[in-house]
Amino acid sequence: MREHTLSLQADGGDAIAGEALARTLWLRAKALQDDPGTTLFFGRVDGKEALYIGRRHVSDAEGDPVVLDWRAGVSRPFYRASVTDPMGLVRRRRFGVEGGELTAYEDEWLAGEGSTDERGAPRTSALLAREIERPRIGPMRDIVATIQPEQDEIVRADVATTLCVQGAPGTGKTAVGLHRAAWLLYAYRDRLSRSGVLVVGPNRAFLEHVGAVLPSLGEVTVRHTTVEELVAHGQLRAVDTPHVAGLKGEARMADVLREALWAHVRPATEALVVPRGSRKWRVPAYEVQDMLDELRTRGVRYAAARAMLPQRLAHAVLVAMERSGDSPDDRVQDAVARSAAVKAYVKQIWPEATPTTVLARVLSTGEGLAEDQQAIVWHTAPRFPGSARWSAADLVLLDELSDLIERTPSLGHVILDEAQDLSPMQLRAVGRRASTGSLTVLGDLAQGTTPWATGSWAESLHHLGKDLAAPGTHLEELIRGFRVPGAVIDFAARLLPSIAPGLTPPESVRSNPGRLDVLAVPDAVSGAARATHESWTAHPGTVGVIVPDGWTAEVSGALQSVGLEHEVLDGGHVQEHLHRVLLVPATVAKGLEFDQVVVVEPAAIAAVEPDQRTGLRRLYVVLTRAVSGLTVVHADPLPDALTVDG
Structure with a gap:
C-alpha cells in the first residue's frame, strides 16, 4: 500500500494543486510506515466470518480488506462483546506480540461451551492481563489491543459531544483521549481535516511522552501543544508570585479586560461633517451615539464593530443626500466611508486598540480592578507596551484581549489533558479554540496541584464555554486502574480523604499486586541512589526517580556516584530516552509513567507547595x-x- 502511494504522480492540473496533492500523498505514505515493534493485527473476531482487527485498514493488491481498522464500526464487537451480549460473535481471538513477532494466541469463547469457567463466570484473558502489565519502556504506546468497554464508549462518542473524563491514576484517561482523537479523525475525516484537532498537555515532557501514540495509529497531522505555547503572544520574561498569578487567572479578569478595551470608545460629542463636492453633509452627534450604542450591544468583536462604523456613518450621509433630492448609489456610500473626513472622525471616537496597550494600562493603573485585586498592580512593575516583561499569566490575558479584538478561529475538536490544574482564564483560552467545535476534557480532581485548581468539573466546563447540564455535554468517570498495581494505588489512596473526599477510590484490576517498599533511611539522597540501583538491577523497564524540586543536582550526583547513567526531565524538550533511569522533579511528574518509581522524601515534596x-x-x-x-x-x-x- 505504501509503495503504491509513493508510485502515484502528484498531477493536480496546476502548480498549487500539484503541491497540495504531493503533500497529501506524502502524509498518506508516512501514515503507512511500518512499525517494527508491532504487527499489522492484534485480534480476530469470528461471527459469520473471521475478521482480523489491526491498527489500520490493510488491503491486498486487488483492494480487498485483509485487516480491518480498529476504528471501523465492524470492529466494535472486539471491544464490547461479552458472554451476556456476544454481539453476534462466537469467538474472540487475541494475539501475543513481542518485538514485532507473534508469540501466542488465545481464544475467548463468547457462546457455547468454553465461554465460562467451572464456576460459571466469564473467563478472563491471560494475554490481556499480560499486555496491560507489560513493563513500560520508552514513550507511551497505544492501547488499541486492550481498550476496555467503558473506555471504548468514550473513544467512540459522537464528534458533537463534549466529554469530561474524571479518571483516577492509571485508568488510561490520557490514552483514551488520544485514541478518541484517532477515532474522530477516522469517523469524521472530511470535517476534521479542514477544522483540525489539537492536543493540549501540561508540559513539553508530557507531550514528548505521549507524542508517538497518534502516529503509531496512522494519524500524523494532529498538533500537540501546551497552554503556554497556545497563548504565546510575547516573550515570557517575568514570573508572578502564586498569589498574583491566581488573581490574574480569575474569571472576573475577563470582565475587567472587556471593560478596559471598550472604554477606548469615546462618546460622540461633535457632529460628523463630510465635504462632498460643493456641499457639506452633517450627521448629528446624537445620531452617531445611537450607532455607537447599537454596535457595542451587537456582541461582535471590537475590531469588527469598528470596521462597521464607517459604513454606518456613510449610510447616514446617503440618507441625508436622498432627503435633499439626490440619488446616490452604493459606490457613493463606499466612497464616503473611505473619505478622509470619515476616517479621521472614526479614529477620534473609536481608536484602534492592541492587546498590549490595553493590558499595560490595566496592570499599571489598576483600571477596573476590585480592591482585593490591587495586589496585581502592587506586585507588578510599570508596564509599557513596547518593553513589557510579560509573565505566563499575562500572556493568557493578552490572549483574552486578542479574542476580544478579533475572533480566535475555532478548531473541530480539542483534547485537553490535566484540565484540573488550569485557571479559569487558561480554560477560557482553550475553550475559545473549540467555540464551534467540541472538547474531550481529561483530568483528576485529586491531582489538582495549582493554587487555582478547579473545585468541580461543572465549573471548569463553564469556563471552557460548555454547560454540563446541556445536551451534548457529559461527565464520565473511570475508576478501574490498569496501569497502577493494587499495592501502589492502595497506598496512595490513603491520601484521598484529605485531598478529595468526594471521589470514588480507584480500584486496580491487575492480577499482579505489584511491589511496594517503604524505606526509612538516615540520609534520603544516598538512600535514593541505593534504592534506584537496586531497582535498575533487579527489574526491567524504566526507573523514574522523583525528587522534590531543588534536589535534582544533589540526587543526580548521588546516582552518578553509584554508576547510574541517567537523564533529567525538566519539563522542556527531551531527547529520545537513552537511559533507563530518569530523574524527575516532582512538579514535572504529572502524566508520566515508569515501570519502577523511587519517590524521594515525600514530606519534602509536599512541603514545597x-x-x-x-x-x-x-x-x-x-x-x-x-x-x-x-x-x-x-x-x-x-x-x-x-x-x-x-
Missing part, C-alpha cells in the same frame, strides 16, 4: 507514576495521611 492540601495532592501524583513497583525513601517522617493504615 503553598498549602497542605496542594502538597498532599502533589504527593498523590508522584506516588501513582509506577507501573510495576514503588519504593518510597524517606529520612523525615511520612505525612500523617500516609500512616493512617499503619
Whole structure:
C-alpha cells in the first residue's frame, strides 16, 4: 500500500494543486510506515466470518480488506462483546506480540461451551492481563489491543459531544483521549481535516511522552501543544508570585479586560461633517451615539464593530443626500466611508486598540480592578507596551484581549489533558479554540496541584464555554486502574480523604499486586541512589526517580556516584530516552509513567507547595507514576495521611 502511494504522480492540473496533492500523498505514505515493534493485527473476531482487527485498514493488491481498522464500526464487537451480549460473535481471538513477532494466541469463547469457567463466570484473558502489565519502556504506546468497554464508549462518542473524563491514576484517561482523537479523525475525516484537532498537555515532557501514540495509529497531522505555547503572544520574561498569578487567572479578569478595551470608545460629542463636492453633509452627534450604542450591544468583536462604523456613518450621509433630492448609489456610500473626513472622525471616537496597550494600562493603573485585586498592580512593575516583561499569566490575558479584538478561529475538536490544574482564564483560552467545535476534557480532581485548581468539573466546563447540564455535554468517570498495581494505588489512596473526599477510590484490576517498599533511611539522597540501583538491577523497564524540586543536582550526583547513567526531565524538550533511569522533579511528574518509581522524601515534596492540601495532592501524583513497583525513601517522617493504615 505504501509503495503504491509513493508510485502515484502528484498531477493536480496546476502548480498549487500539484503541491497540495504531493503533500497529501506524502502524509498518506508516512501514515503507512511500518512499525517494527508491532504487527499489522492484534485480534480476530469470528461471527459469520473471521475478521482480523489491526491498527489500520490493510488491503491486498486487488483492494480487498485483509485487516480491518480498529476504528471501523465492524470492529466494535472486539471491544464490547461479552458472554451476556456476544454481539453476534462466537469467538474472540487475541494475539501475543513481542518485538514485532507473534508469540501466542488465545481464544475467548463468547457462546457455547468454553465461554465460562467451572464456576460459571466469564473467563478472563491471560494475554490481556499480560499486555496491560507489560513493563513500560520508552514513550507511551497505544492501547488499541486492550481498550476496555467503558473506555471504548468514550473513544467512540459522537464528534458533537463534549466529554469530561474524571479518571483516577492509571485508568488510561490520557490514552483514551488520544485514541478518541484517532477515532474522530477516522469517523469524521472530511470535517476534521479542514477544522483540525489539537492536543493540549501540561508540559513539553508530557507531550514528548505521549507524542508517538497518534502516529503509531496512522494519524500524523494532529498538533500537540501546551497552554503556554497556545497563548504565546510575547516573550515570557517575568514570573508572578502564586498569589498574583491566581488573581490574574480569575474569571472576573475577563470582565475587567472587556471593560478596559471598550472604554477606548469615546462618546460622540461633535457632529460628523463630510465635504462632498460643493456641499457639506452633517450627521448629528446624537445620531452617531445611537450607532455607537447599537454596535457595542451587537456582541461582535471590537475590531469588527469598528470596521462597521464607517459604513454606518456613510449610510447616514446617503440618507441625508436622498432627503435633499439626490440619488446616490452604493459606490457613493463606499466612497464616503473611505473619505478622509470619515476616517479621521472614526479614529477620534473609536481608536484602534492592541492587546498590549490595553493590558499595560490595566496592570499599571489598576483600571477596573476590585480592591482585593490591587495586589496585581502592587506586585507588578510599570508596564509599557513596547518593553513589557510579560509573565505566563499575562500572556493568557493578552490572549483574552486578542479574542476580544478579533475572533480566535475555532478548531473541530480539542483534547485537553490535566484540565484540573488550569485557571479559569487558561480554560477560557482553550475553550475559545473549540467555540464551534467540541472538547474531550481529561483530568483528576485529586491531582489538582495549582493554587487555582478547579473545585468541580461543572465549573471548569463553564469556563471552557460548555454547560454540563446541556445536551451534548457529559461527565464520565473511570475508576478501574490498569496501569497502577493494587499495592501502589492502595497506598496512595490513603491520601484521598484529605485531598478529595468526594471521589470514588480507584480500584486496580491487575492480577499482579505489584511491589511496594517503604524505606526509612538516615540520609534520603544516598538512600535514593541505593534504592534506584537496586531497582535498575533487579527489574526491567524504566526507573523514574522523583525528587522534590531543588534536589535534582544533589540526587543526580548521588546516582552518578553509584554508576547510574541517567537523564533529567525538566519539563522542556527531551531527547529520545537513552537511559533507563530518569530523574524527575516532582512538579514535572504529572502524566508520566515508569515501570519502577523511587519517590524521594515525600514530606519534602509536599512541603514545597503553598498549602497542605496542594502538597498532599502533589504527593498523590508522584506516588501513582509506577507501573510495576514503588519504593518510597524517606529520612523525615511520612505525612500523617500516609500512616493512617499503619
